[in-house]
Amino acid sequence: MVDNLFSWKDKAVAITGGGNGIGLAIAIAAKNLGAKVSISDINETDLNAAKDQYGFNVCLSDAGKEKDILNFISNTEENIGDIDIFFANAGVARSGTLDTSDEDWDISHRVNVMHHVWAARAVIPSMRKRNDCRFITTASAAGLLSEINSASYSLTKHAAVGFAEWLSIVYGKDDSEGNAVTISCLCPQGVNTAMTANMENGGVAGIDGMLNPSDVANTVISTVSEGGFLILPHPVVKEYIKFKTADYPRWLGGMRKLYAKFKGSY
Template sequence: MDVSGKTAIITGGASGIGEALVRAMAAAGAQVVIADLNGDAAQALADEVGGLGLACNVTQEADIQAVVAETEKRFGPVDVFVSNAGLGRGEPSHAASASDKVWQLNWDVHVMSHVYAARAVLPAMIERGDGYLVNMASAAGLLSQIGDAAYSATKHAAVSFAESLAIAHGPDGVKVSVICPQYVATPLIGLSAEDAANTPALRTPEQVAQTVMEGIAEERFLILPHEEVAQFVNMRAMDRERWLQGMRGLRAKALREFGELKLTEFYKLM
């Protein structure tokens, strides 16, 4: 899809990958709506790029419905919905040690927000025979994130839901992409662009946004900002036992080098 002249909503759009996507889409000629938990930051970015900024808690379906309604009121049909908001909390000790509250928050942000977005825009897209859903997942949704079982489980679910959307609604003219990056220097993990300098395993939000824009232009389902993830996925599929053993070794290495499973440090081991 050529996004020039299209209307795009981006959730989690006021910082990190979302902000980079806002800037990239605005530069490509899209009318961008920035939906973010931080409404002031969303509006400030909107003022900068000539878009619309709205406060939105993606765990609340009514908020997403309100963003879509306001977008349609201002600009007409939603052509592209980028469901990008995310979080990472880690786990205190064993793989089931995160609280029910943390598990539920991961589910609501990483899965239900995509469901709410689809409910809000799919009927009109199907009726028009055109539209694009872009869902942020993670390489953890294809592999696993050591030290954060809730994140990994819900990102797997996000990939699965994107596949369901593509299977069911590709024939309706609705395009679907799922983004699965590895480590990105964003506020989510407390890293900056400076941290990514000369570190091949760490991408900047701008690099990810460029890859996403290329994927949207080509209407690719699976967008991999880290190309090596495809190789890891193939290795996992070919020999799950060997892959699990390798992941156990990586976990042990992290504990030896860092003394704990620090999510902000894992990229140094890649």
């Protein structure tokens, strides 16, 4: 599964939103490959449970606040060393159409987009002074396609994909100013986590079958090891992107039918 050229052993791995769900599964998978792992979360109980069970370095930190992201990064550097692999993974899903409140737009923007910007700004310059570092963001298939239940999730996850693409274009190749940083962007569809269980908060509907977080983590580890950009735990998403770009009106028509079917069912 893991590319022999890339070793996770002794790498310092930092993961936001690592107390539960996809982030925790990635943390466990990285630890099982010999990495030193540091996680942040806003849920202190989950952080302490992960610390006790897996021995991770933990840091209470809100991904929607730049000072907390910076604190997580310095806490990680002090406790496990310079960060080799950073996962900007924490995310929020708020349901709503044009009635979405400014508060929900704001938190979605800060956690799903600015958190990636703040983390990249803080860690990429130091990664460029070293070799073989990785920066991974968790967006969503909603960032490539759409999330019919949530305008704010759709928009911010598209922005997250756009930012990851931009990072890869600008920093993905060695240049006179530093080493390349390999950028990847995780875009799952439905995954069995608290986010999807909690539909009143805008949980994401699994259209083509829900995966477990450990399945997602396996795909993450193999794609990141290979240096791939797009991490697609649901391979069908690639077919949907092809279909969308080949025939936009037909794709929009199909999505409208889906919206009519699921409207009111959340």
